[in-house]
Amino acid sequence: MQQKMQQTFGITIEGLSKRYGSGNAAVDALKDVNMTVAPGEVVGLIGPSGSGKSTLLKCLGAIIEPTAGRMTLGEEVIFDGGWKISDLKALRRDKIGFVFQAPYLIPFLDVTDNVALLPMLAGQPNAASRRRALELLTALDVAHRAKAQPSELSGGEQQRVAIARALANQPPVILADEPTAPLDSERALSVIRILNEMAQQYQTAIIVVTHDEKIIPTFKRTYHIRDGRTYEEAGEGRAL
Amino acid sequence: MINLAGRDILHSWGKFAFTGLGLGLLIGVTLTMAGVYRGMVDDAKVLLNNSGADLWIVQKDTLGPYAESSSLHDDVYRSILGLPGVAQAANVTYLTMQVRRGDTDVRAMVVGFEPGQPGEPGYLTAGRQITRSHYEAVADVKTGFQLGEQIRIRRHDYTVVGLTRRMVSSGGDPMVFIPLKDAQEAQFLKDNDAILNERARTATNPSLNRPGVPGLLEAIQASQASNRNVNTVLVRVQAGQSPEEVAAPIRRWKHLQAYTRVQMEEILIAKLIATSAKQIAMFLVILAIVSAAIVAFIIYTMTLGKIREIAVLKLIGTRSSTIAGMILQQALGLGLIGFIIGKVAATFWAPAFPKYVLLESGDAISGFIAVMIICALASTLAIRAALRVDPATAIGG
Numbered sequence: 001m002q003q004k005m006q007q008t009f010g011i012t013i014e015g016l017s018k019r020y021g022s023g024n025a026a027v028d029a030l031k032d033v034n035m036t037v038a039p040g041e042v043v044g045l046i047g048p049s050g051s052g053k054s055t056l057l058k059c060l061g062a063i064i065e066p067t068a069g070r071m072t073l074g075e076e077v078i079f080d081g082g083w084k085i086s087d088l089k090a091l092r093r094d095k096i097g098f099v100f101q102a103p104y105l106i107p108f109l110d111v112t113d114n115v116a117l118l119p120m121l122a123g124q125p126n127a128a129s130r131r132r133a134l135e136l137l138t139a140l141d142v143a144h145r146a147k148a149q150p151s152e153l154s155g156g157e158q159q160r161v162a163i164a165r166a167l168a169n170q171p172p173v174i175l176a177d178e179p180t181a182p183l184d185s186e187r188a189l190s191v192i193r194i195l196n197e198m199a200q201q202y203q204t205a206i207i208v209v210t211h212d213e214k215i216i217p218t219f220k221r222t223y224h225i226r227d228g229r230t231y232e233e234a235g236e237g238r239a240l
Numbered sequence: 241m242i243n244l245a246g247r248d249i250l251h252s253w254g255k256f257a258f259t260g261l262g263l264g265l266l267i268g269v270t271l272t273m274a275g276v277y278r279g280m281v282d283d284a285k286v287l288l289n290n291s292g293a294d295l296w297i298v299q300k301d302t303l304g305p306y307a308e309s310s311s312l313h314d315d316v317y318r319s320i321l322g323l324p325g326v327a328q329a330a331n332v333t334y335l336t337m338q339v340r341r342g343d344t345d346v347r348a349m350v351v352g353f354e355p356g357q358p359g360e361p362g363y364l365t366a367g368r369q370i371t372r373s374h375y376e377a378v379a380d381v382k383t384g385f386q387l388g389e390q391i392r393i394r395r396h397d398y399t400v401v402g403l404t405r406r407m408v409s410s411g412g413d414p415m416v417f418i419p420l421k422d423a424q425e426a427q428f429l430k431d432n433d434a435i436l437n438e439r440a441r442t443a444t445n446p447s448l449n450r451p452g453v454p455g456l457l458e459a460i461q462a463s464q465a466s467n468r469n470v471n472t473v474l475v476r477v478q479a480g481q482s483p484e485e486v487a488a489p490i491r492r493w494k495h496l497q498a499y500t501r502v503q504m505e506e507i508l509i510a511k512l513i514a515t516s517a518k519q520i521a522m523f524l525v526i527l528a529i530v531s532a533a534i535v536a537f538i539i540y541t542m543t544l545g546k547i548r549e550i551a552v553l554k555l556i557g558t559r560s561s562t563i564a565g566m567i568l569q570q571a572l573g574l575g576l577i578g579f580i581i582g583k584v585a586a587t588f589w590a591p592a593f594p595k596y597v598l599l600e601s602g603d604a605i606s607g608f609i610a611v612m613i614i615c616a617l618a619s620t621l622a623i624r625a626a627l628r629v630d631p632a633t634a635i636g637g
Binding site for chain 1: 241247248548552554555562630631634
């Protein structure tokens with residue numbers, strides 16, 4: 001059953017906790033968090049400031065080490081009381097995609113190379129990396145800006161390029177940290193629509209951290225986080 | 241793999257170009273300082289080359305004639321000529337003084353020499369050699385004199401009949417060549433009032449103006465008003481003779497000091513310009529430290545300006561070596577831009593210096609390597625800062 005779960009879900013979190021500090025100064029940012037996201041699924045992670053959203057995202061992104069629990073990416077256990085992977089940078093590069101609140105594109109690389117950088121870092125040849133980048137840019141409808149500099153793009157275009165970058169290495173999981181925060185309603189919904197399409201197309205499990213009221217109703221499933229604990233809830237799954 | 245450093249430089253080339261310009265001017269000053277030192281050494285070597293001598297005979301226990309004053313009787317050369325292995329020997333005087341050119345003074349080294357003998361200017365760029373025994377001169381072009389112009393030296397005027405080039409003293413002063421007898425007079429001649437006063441003093445001295453010794457006073461007064469000294473005797477040895485072997489009997493039997501060319505170079509370079517060389521070395525060290533500090537500061541500031549991008553790069557799995565390589569390449573790129581600007585600047589402004597500035601290729605290569613090493617070391621501060629960036633910075637929270 002456990003084996004089946006690992007194959008079924010893109011990411012599985014069981015009993016994850018994170019404690020900052022020690023003794024009387026200790027703060028439990030995450031307490032026994034459980035979460036599953038299937039390949040091709042987009043779930044929302046919703047919670048007020050200080051609820052532990054960012055801490056959870058950092059644990060999922062292998063940026064900080066959880067105190068306890070277990071995390072599985074596809075069939076691979078990446079954390080079980082300690083990291084099971086020695087090269088966390090390679091893990092982030094190959095298995096996890098990131099989309100940030102602001103696009104944070106590399107300002108001195110053009111759009112194509114911003115996307116192609118990840119496959120190149122993973123050791124892919126330049127030509128193949130750029131082909132992959134153009135495929136993604138075409139899928140995200142920004143191929144016409146392939147040679148533009150990030151500063152020449154609109155906010156929505158930049159965010160689509162950031163999504164293309166997150167997908168570049170075909171990671172099983174994408175972590176999106178308030179990706180619609182700087183966008184108006186129309187563009188915000190457009191980004192969520194794109195994330196859903198990409199999740200379906202590439203069978204990627206996507207976790208969207210947000211408190212954007214515009215997009216919360218679009219999730220079929222959400223996790224609310226409060227005081228370091230998560231509560232699963234069925235979402236409205238409003239059509240985009 | 242994309243060259244991140246190259247892309248960043250191309251993206252913000254204006255910033256790099258202006259920073260490189262500032263650094264380049266500093267590097268230009270550093271290269272020029274090295275050129276000033278090389279120029280001093282070259283001036284010293286040119287002085288020895290131009291004298292055309294194999295041996296310098298000077299007063300015993302002195303480092304003359306360039307590093308210390310030296311005085312010899314002007315008939316010493318005759319006994320030197322008689323020694324085995326000596327091909328030519330000639331008297332020469334050196335006197336650094338201000339010579340008049342119209343209303344202005346020109347600092348020059350006045351050389352007294354005998355035509356056709358060692359000490360004569362080796363080549364002329366215009367005019368002819370001195371052919372008369374008095375009141376003709378050959379001047380280095382750096383004095384500014386033209387052919388036919390008059391040079392005022394002491395109380396006499398000399399006509400410039402020839403021009404030469406790169407004839408300078410070890411201090412870089414251009415040379416003016418005049419006949420030996422004139423130079424001896426110019427070196428030791430007193431003004432008329434002083435001569436009259438000297439004559440009166442001699443006449444009132446009973447031991448020098450003895451009754452019943454006719455001609456004594458006149459002979460003494462004549463000797464006081466004339467000069468029979470020179471500063472050095474330049475010797476050319478016969479073909480196949482070792483200068484050191486010729487010098488040995490001069491030192492032993494003539495109560496004189498004889499320096500070979502190697503020894504004279506040692507005196508000029510190691511002793512005469514040693515303090516100046518140390519002074520320049522201090523400047524070079526300070527300039528190198530200042531350059532390193534500036535490069536370190538610039539690269540550090542540039543890196544701090546890219547903290548968010550570096551955090552993103554780290555978050556998406558960029559290796560530390562890739563990030564460190566990017567910063568190192570940028571520092572080296574900045575150094576390269578700075579060096580090119582500095583080399584071009586130094587080449588342009590070197591001829592404008594009053595003294596000879598010799599920019600040697602070897603120094604440029606050494607300077608380039610030093611700049612690259614300094615830039616590499618200076619980038620370590622920025623690399624440390626970049627590697628300490630927490631990738632979580634990209635996520636916030």
